[in-house]
Amino acid sequence: MSQLHEYSDFKHFLVSSPSEYVAHVEINRPAKLNAFFEDMWVELGKVFDKLSCDPNVRAVVLSGAGDRAFTAGLDVKAASEGSIVSASAGDGARTATQMRRGVFEFQECITRVEKCEKPVICVLHGISYGLAIDVSSCADVRICSKDTKLSVKEVDIGLAADIGTLSRLPKVVGSFSWVKDVCMSARIFGADEALAVGFVSQVHESKAKSIEAAVNLATLLSSKSPVAVQGTKELLNHARENTVADSLRYTAIWNSAMLQSNDLKAAFMSSFQKTRPTFAKL
Amino acid sequence: MSQLHEYSDFKHFLVSSPSEYVAHVEINRPAKLNAFFEDMWVELGKVFDKLSCDPNVRAVVLSGAGDRAFTAGLDVKAASEGSIVSASAGDGARTATQMRRGVFEFQECITRVEKCEKPVICVLHGISYGLAIDVSSCADVRICSKDTKLSVKEVDIGLAADIGTLSRLPKVVGSFSWVKDVCMSARIFGADEALAVGFVSQVHESKAKSIEAAVNLATLLSSKSPVAVQGTKELLNHARENTVADSLRYTAIWNSAMLQSNDLKAAFMSSFQKTRPTFAKL
Amino acid sequence: MSQLHEYSDFKHFLVSSPSEYVAHVEINRPAKLNAFFEDMWVELGKVFDKLSCDPNVRAVVLSGAGDRAFTAGLDVKAASEGSIVSASAGDGARTATQMRRGVFEFQECITRVEKCEKPVICVLHGISYGLAIDVSSCADVRICSKDTKLSVKEVDIGLAADIGTLSRLPKVVGSFSWVKDVCMSARIFGADEALAVGFVSQVHESKAKSIEAAVNLATLLSSKSPVAVQGTKELLNHARENTVADSLRYTAIWNSAMLQSNDLKAAFMSSFQKTRPTFAKL
Amino acid sequence: MSQLHEYSDFKHFLVSSPSEYVAHVEINRPAKLNAFFEDMWVELGKVFDKLSCDPNVRAVVLSGAGDRAFTAGLDVKAASEGSIVSASAGDGARTATQMRRGVFEFQECITRVEKCEKPVICVLHGISYGLAIDVSSCADVRICSKDTKLSVKEVDIGLAADIGTLSRLPKVVGSFSWVKDVCMSARIFGADEALAVGFVSQVHESKAKSIEAAVNLATLLSSKSPVAVQGTKELLNHARENTVADSLRYTAIWNSAMLQSNDLKAAFMSSFQKTRPTFAKL
Amino acid sequence: MSQLHEYSDFKHFLVSSPSEYVAHVEINRPAKLNAFFEDMWVELGKVFDKLSCDPNVRAVVLSGAGDRAFTAGLDVKAASEGSIVSASAGDGARTATQMRRGVFEFQECITRVEKCEKPVICVLHGISYGLAIDVSSCADVRICSKDTKLSVKEVDIGLAADIGTLSRLPKVVGSFSWVKDVCMSARIFGADEALAVGFVSQVHESKAKSIEAAVNLATLLSSKSPVAVQGTKELLNHARENTVADSLRYTAIWNSAMLQSNDLKAAFMSSFQKTRPTFAKL
Amino acid sequence: MSQLHEYSDFKHFLVSSPSEYVAHVEINRPAKLNAFFEDMWVELGKVFDKLSCDPNVRAVVLSGAGDRAFTAGLDVKAASEGSIVSASAGDGARTATQMRRGVFEFQECITRVEKCEKPVICVLHGISYGLAIDVSSCADVRICSKDTKLSVKEVDIGLAADIGTLSRLPKVVGSFSWVKDVCMSARIFGADEALAVGFVSQVHESKAKSIEAAVNLATLLSSKSPVAVQGTKELLNHARENTVADSLRYTAIWNSAMLQSNDLKAAFMSSFQKTRPTFAKL
DSSP states (O other), X not given: OEEXXXXXXXXXXXXXXXXXXXXXXXXXXXXXXXXXXXXXXXXXXXXXXXXXXOTTOSEEEEEESSSSEEEOOBOHHHHHHSHHHHOOOSOHHHHHHHHHHHHHHHHHHHHHHHHOSSOEEEEEOBEEXXXXXXXHTTSSEEEEETTOEEEOGGGGGTSOOOSSHHHHHHHHXXXXXXXXXXXXXXXXXXXXHHHHTTSOSEEESSHHHHHHHHHHHHHHHHTSOHHHHHHHHHHHHHHHTSOHHHHHHHHHHHHHHHTSSHHHHHHHHHHHHTOOOOOOOO | XXXXXXXXTOXXXXXXXXXXXXXXXXXXXXXXXXXXXXXXXXXXXXXXXXXXXXXXXXXXXXXXXXXXXXXXXXXXXXXXXXXXXXXXXXXXXXXXXXHHHHHHHHHHHHHHHHHOSSOEEEEEOBEEETHXXXXXXXXXXXXXXXXXXXXXXXXXXXXXXXXXXHHHHHHXXXXXXXXXXXXXXXXXXXXXXXXXXXXXXXEESSHHHHHHHHHHHHHHHHTSOHHHHHHHHHHHHHHHTSOHXXXXXXXXXXXXXXXXXXXXXXXXXXXXXXXXXXXXXX | OEEOGGGTTOSSXXXXXXXXXXXXXXXXXXXXXXXXXXXXXXXXXXXHHHHHHOTTOSEEEEEESXXXXXXXXXXXXXXXXXXXXXXXXXXXXXXXXXXXXXXXXXXXXXXXXXXXXXXXXXXXXXXXXXXXXXHHTTSSEEEEETTOXXXXXXXXXXXXXXXXXXXXXXXXXXXXXXXXXXXXHOOOEEHHHHHHTTSOSEEESSHHHHXXXXXXXXXXXXXXXXXXXXXXXXXXHHHHTSOHHHHXXXXXXXXXXXXXXXXXXXXXXXXXXXXXXXXXXX | OEEOGGGTTOSSEEEXXXXXXXXXXXXXXXXXXXXXXXXXXXXXXXXXXXXXXXXTOSEEEEEESSSSEEEOOBOHHHHHHSHHHHOOOSOHHHHHHXXXXXXXXXXXXXXXXXXXXXXXXXXXXXXXXXXXXXXXXXXXXXXXXXXXXXXXXXXXXXXXXXXXXXXHHHHHOSOHHHHHHHHHHOOOEEHHHHHHTTSOSEEESSHHHHHHHHHHHHHHHHTSOHHHHHHHHHHHHHHHTSOHHHHHHHHHHHHHHHTSXXXXXXXXXXXXXXXXXXXXXX | OEEOGGGTTOSSEEEEEEETTEEEEEEOOGGGTTOBOHHHHHHHHHHHHHHHHOTTOSEEEEEESSSSEEEOOBOHHHHHHSHHHHOOOSOHHHHHHHHHHXXXXXXXXXXXXXXXXXXXXXXXXXXXXXXXXXXXXXXXXXXXXXXXXXXXXXGGGTSOOOSSHHHHXXXXXXXXXXXXXXXXXXXXXXXXXXXXXXXXXXXXXXXXXXXXXXXXXXXXXXXXXXXXXXXXXXXXXXXXXXXXXXXXXXXXXXHHHHTSSHHHHHHHHHHHHTOOOOOOOO | OEEOGGGTXXXXXXXXXXXXXXXXXXXXXXXXXXXXXXXXXXXXHHHHHHHHHOTTOSEEEEEESSSXXXXXXXXXXXXXXXXXXXXXXXXXXXXXXXXXXXXXXXXXXXXXXXXXXXXXXXXXXXXXXXXXXXXXXXXXXXXXXXXXXXXXXXXXXXXXXXXXXXXXXXXHOSOHHHHHXXXXXXXXXXXXXHHHTTSOSEEESSHHHHHHHHHHHHHHHHTSOHHXXXXXXXXXXXXXXXXXXXXXXXXXXXXXXHTSSHHHHXXXXXXXXXXXXXXXXX
C-alpha cells in the first residue's frame, strides 16, 4: 500500500493505493480528530477533482487517519476566527451576501466528492459528527465499524446544517421520520441504527476490518468495465432527482455513446471463456 | 400539564402544555373514536396555524384523546350528509367542480400540520385508520404504541385516498412495494410493521409511554435553538422535493439570514462552558 | 386455472385466470431460463397493453414458467446477432442514432408493465438476473421465494443497465448506499436481503407458495372497487415523481371525476351490511 | 351598471355589474392614486376569493377608480409605519422570520387574483407603478389606455420586487432582455412599448374606451360555456409551468370530468342552429 | 414533384418529394375542408413515425390539400357518432375512464408530429381552426399565407382544447395575454397578427408562395449535416422544458456521441473550399 | 475611461472603467475578429468571476474590440488542433468521455457570464457569429448596432451548438418558430430582426452609439441600490426556470435577509428629498 506520488503535494490528505486502480484517501489530521478548517475543504475538492479524471484510478476509498475519528466535523475554533463568522458589516443585506458566498464555496468543495466520476466508498469510524455526515452522504457506498458514533451535530451549535446533509440525507435513506429525528435532535446514533435505516450498507468489527471490506469492494469494482461502472454511478445519481421518463431518456442518450465500446466484447468473451477481462483506461 | 389558555376556544382539540415551550394537541372526540367531520378539519388547520407563529411554542405533540383511537378517520355518516357527497347537479362537469373545490379545501386544512413552522411529533395509538395516515404523514416524527392498528382505509369505502396519504406516503418510507400493498389492499398493519418499514421511528409499550417519549423528544427539541430546529425542518421539507443542487442553493439563501443570530454564540458558549443555553423566542 | 382464450395467440407468454378478475402471466421460455430476445419484449408490451384495458381483469400476477428462473435476463446470444449490437456504420453519430432508437423501443416495451392500469404483482423466483430487475421494478408489489437469486447483472457484460433498473430502483427502495452497491458490483443477492431493503414485501418458502400468496393478494384487490384500486395505483405513481403540492392538485382533479361513481355507495352499504359488494366492470 | 349587492361590504373595492355575468372591480382610493396599504391587499384577496366561486360571475374586469391612476403602488408612508418595516428585533434571524412571514402573507393576497377561477381582464391606465405590475401580471388579459405610465418601481425604493412581478413577468412576455431592463432600471415605459413586447394585448385612446373594450371582451367570454372558458384558463396556467408531457396528462384528466357536460350539446346545437346557447351556472 | 412510393398506401395523406431529401405531406380531404376524423389522426401519427426514421427524408413540409383550408379542425359530425362522445355508462367514473383513454390516444397521434426527428415546416393557409393549431404547434417552423384565418375554436363547441394547443401555445409565443385572449375567446385572427406575436415566422402572398418558401427552407435544411440539424431540433425541444443547467448537461451528453461524426470534417472542408458538402444518410 | 488596474494581467480582455462603478470588458483579439480559442474562454470565466465579487463594480458592459466584430465565434483552426477535436481513442465510449469533459469545461466558462452577480449589458456589433450568441445569451440586456450580422453558425460546421445557445435562446425570446428557424438554418440575420423578436432591446446607429447607450444604462443601474439591482437579477434568473409558486417562496426567503438593509432607508429618504442616494459597496 504505497503512497500515490501524484497526490503527495496535498497537505491534509494522504492518498495511497492499496490495490491496482484503487485509491485510498485519508483525512489526515488525526491529532485534532480530523476536524476541518477552510484549507482542508478546499483541498478535499481538489483531491476528488484529480481522482475524477485520473485514468489510473477506478474506485476510491475514503476514511479518516487514526483510530479515534472519521472526522469530528468543523473545527469550530478555527471557523470562529475565519471568514464565515467574522463577516459582519452592520448591514444585514451585505452580511447576508458575504455569508451566502461563503456557504456556496464551502458547499462546492464538498460536492466534488459526489461529482467524482469514480465510485467512492466511505468508511465511517469512531467519532463521525457534523461534516462527517455531509461528506459521507456524497459517497456512493457507506460502510462503518461497530464503534462509530454518528451525529448531525449542527443544531447543537445553533444552526441548520448547510453544507449538504439536509439536502442529501432524505435521498439516501428511506425513513423520513428518522431523518427528521436525528437532524433536529442532533442525538448520537450508532452503527446498528445506521445499518437498520440503510444509511450504511455494511457494519464491521473494527476500523481495520471496515477498510478491508471497502478495499475489497473497490478492488472488485476496479476489475469491471470502467465504462459500465462509472456510467452506472452517473445514471443512478441522475435517476434520483428526475422522473422515470426523463431518466430513461437520459439513459438512452448516455448509452448511445457508451455502448460503442470494446468493453462489451471483452466482458462478453471473458464471461464465456471464464477468464478475467482487461479494459482500457478511462 | 395545564391547558393552554389561548387555545381554549377550540371545540374539538385540547391544547395543553406538558413542559416549557411544548404544546400537546389532542383530537378530542373520544366517544366517536375521534372520527372527523368538516368542522373538525377546519379547526385542525386553525390550531396549527396558531401554533406555527406562537412564540411560546417550540415543539408540538399530536395525539388522540382517550385510549381507543388516534382517529378512526372520516366520520362517514356525517360526511354522507355533508357537502362533499351531496354535491350533485345532474351535470358531470358541474358536480366535478364542486367536488374539486371540496377536496382542495379539505387538503388545505390537513396541509397546515405540515406547514406548521414548529416540529410536530405525532403519537399514533389504538385505531388509526384513513385520515390518521393523512394527518400523521404531515408530522415530522411518528411514534406509536404497541397496540396501534393502522390502515389506509379509503379503498374500502370505494375511493382513492385524496387528502394526502397517497401524496406523502411514498416520500416518508422507502419501500414502494410496501406502500402500494397497504394502499391498494387497505389491510390493517401493526406497530412492528410500521417500525420495520420506517413509517414510525419508535414503538412503545402503551399509549402513555408513547406520549411520554414524544414529550421528552419535544422537550429536548425545545431546549435547542429554535432558529436551528425550525430551519432544519424547513430545509428537510424543501430537500425532499427538490434536486440536490436546488436544495443547496435554497439552503445557502436561507442561512444567509439565519446565521445572523445570537443563537450561534449562545450555543457555542454553552457547549464550551457545559451550561444550558437560553434562546430568545421565535 | 384455465387459459384466457383472448390471450392464446401470444407465443411467449401464457395467460391464465386463477380466480375471477385475476390474470396470471407467465414468461414462457423455461428451457432457456426465460431469457428474452426482441420478439419477446415486443410481445410483453402487447400483453400488458391488452390487460390494461381488459374489463375482465382487475389484477395481474407475473411470474416465469418453470422452476428454475423468473428470467435469466437478456438472451445475450440472440442479442449479439440482433439489431442493437450489429448496428454499426463507421460513423459514431450514426451508430449512436441507431443505438438510441433501439434502446428507446426496448424501454417502451418494458414500461408498458408500469403503465398497465391494473395492479401488477410480480413473483420473483430462481434465477432473476438483469432484465428480471428491469421488469419487476415496473410492477406494483414484489414477492419472492426463498431460493431467488437476484442480480443487476449488466455491469458484468460491460454496460450500464439502460432498460429501466437504474431509473426505477432508487425510487422503489430507500437505501441509496445499497442501490449503488448492487448496481455497480453486479453481485448476486438473495431473498432475505431483498426483503430487508424493501425491494420485495414478502418472502415465501417456495415458488408455489409465492404464487399462491400473489394470487391471494390479487384476488383480494379484485374484490374491491376497481375505481378505487386503479386510482390508488395511478396516484401513487404520480406522487412518486412530483412535489406534494402538485400531487395534491392532481389527486383532486382525478377524484373530481372518480368520486362520481356508484362504487362509493356500494362499498359504503356493504360495509354497513357486512356483505360483499359488487362493482361494475372497468 | 349597478353595484353588486353581495360585495357592498368591501371598503376599498367597488364591485359593479356592467353586463350579465360580468363583474367590474375598482380599486377605490382615487384620492391617494389608489395606493395600497395592508387592509387593502387583504381585502383584494377576499374579493377575488368570492368572485372565484360566485355562480353569477363568469368574467371579471379590474381597474382603478378615478382618472389618474390604476395604482401608484404601495403606500410607502403607511407601509413605513406598518408591520413589515417596523419588524426588527436586534437579531437578524428573528427579524428575517418576521419579514418572511409578512412577505408570504402579502404574496398570498395578490396570488388570489391569479387563482380566481374566472377570467380576469385588467385595465391599466394613468399611473401604474410597482404593485400595479404585480397585480396585473396575475390577470389573464391586460389592456391599457394610451396615457398609461408603467414602472417596476421597487428598485427605486431600495428593494427587489417581492410580491410577484419578478416571478411572473418572465412568463407573460417573451423578451427577457426587456424584462431585465425595466425591472433593474425602474424606468417608466408607456402603452406602445407595453403592446410591442406583448405585456398588454390592446391599447385604447382613453381609460373609458379601454374599460369598454374590457367589458366587451368579458361579455363575450360570459356568453360562452363557463366549463370551457374556465377550463381553458386553468389548463393554460398549468401548461405555463409544466412540461408538454405533464400538461397533456393533466389536460386529459381534467377533461375526463369536464367533457361530461351538457354544455357540449348546447354549444353544438346552437352552432348548427345559429342560436345563442344557454349554459347552466358554474 | 413526384409521389413518394413508400407512402402511397396512406389514404388520407399525400406524400410527395418536391426536392431531394424533402417530403411534402398534404392533409388530403379537401372536399371537407380537410376536417379530421379518427382514422385520419391515427394515420397522421403513422405518417410522421415513418418520416422520422426514413433515411431519404431530411425535412418535412406539412400543408392542407386544396385552396380553402389547412384544416377546419375536428369533423364534429363524425366525432359525435364516434367513440369519444358516445362513451357513457351511467357511472361518472367509468365514463371518465373511457374519456381519458380516448383523449390520451388522440394526443399521442398528434404528438408524433413533434417527436418526428426531422424538422417539420408547417404551412397554414385558408381556414385553420381548432386542430389546425394543435397540429401546427407541434411543427418546428410555421409559415402562413395572407388569407389564413386562424382560431382556437374549441371553446365554441363547449370544451377546453385538449389535444395539445393549450399545452404548447404558451411555449411557442411570448405574450401570455394574447394566448389567453385567443384561447378563451375563440376569435378568428389573421396572418398579420400571427406574425406580430411570433406564432408564424413568415407570411406570404398566397398559399403557393408559402409552399414555395417552405420547400426552399426545407431544401436548405436538407443540404446541411443531418446530424447537426436533427440534433439542434432535439436540443431545442429539450431546452424549452428544462432548466438551463439540465439542458447544458443533456447537450453535452448528446454531443459526446454526435461530435464523433464525419459530418464535421465534411462541413469544415467544404466551408474552406467553398464546395457543397455531402453527408451520409441518417 | 481608464484601464482597471486589477484586471491588467488578463491577456485577452481589456477591462476599463468608463464611469464610476461601471466596468467595460472588451474581447481583445481584433486582428482575428475576436475569434475564441481555449485560453480565451478560460480567461473569460476568470474575468467575470472577479467582476462578480468586486465591490467597485456594479454593472458591466461587454463588447468586442475593434470595429469589425463582436466575435466571429470559435477559432476553428485553433480548435481543430486542440483537445476537443483531436480526442479520439479508437473506442467510442472513451472518445465520448473526453468530449463530454471538454464540452462541460467550455460550458462552465461561458456560464460565468450568467452567474456574475452584477448586471451585464452586452453590445453586439459587426460580425457576431456562433459563440457570440452563446455569450450574449448569458448577458442580462442585449443592445446592438445597425450593422450587426448575427448567426447561430454551428450547424454550418456540422454540429448542434453545445456551449449554451440552444439552452438559453428559447428562454430569452418568445417566438419558438423563429428560434428553430435561425438555429437550424444558420442563416445570418440583422439588427432589425433581432429587435423585432426581442433578442436585443435597443438598436443604435453605430458601435460607438451602442457603447454609449450601454454605458449610460450601466451608469444608471450603478446609481441605484446594489442590493436591489443584484437581487432583481438573481430573482429573475430564478423565476425563469421555476414555477411561480417556487419563485415566490425563494423570493420571500431572499428578501427576508435583503430587506435588512440601510439601502431602503437611503432610497426612501432621497426619493422624498429629491437627492441622490449613496449606497455602501457590495
